[in-house]
Amino acid sequence: MVKCSICGKDENSLLRVKHRRLGIIKLCFECWEVESGNKNLLPSCGGCDCCK
Ligand SMILES: [Zn+2]
Numbered sequence: 001m002v003k004c005s006i007c008g009k010d011e012n013s014l015l016r017v018k019h020r021r022l023g024i025i026k027l028c029f030e031c032w033e034v035e036s037g038n039k040n041l042l043p044s045c046g047g048c049d050c051c052k
């Protein structure tokens with residue numbers, strides 16, 4: 001079991017993201033939606049087109 005880096009909730013499947021302030025972290029879907037909405041998430045591979 002992995003914990004969400006933001007809210008600390010245990011989840012089976014977390015999303016691995018690159019956060020503007022926190023670097024590479026894992027988020028539950030709820031936090032992902034919030035952080036994504038706040039434009040805090042960066043492309044994890046450094047801005048190439050492969051993961052859009
Ligand atoms: Zn969370």
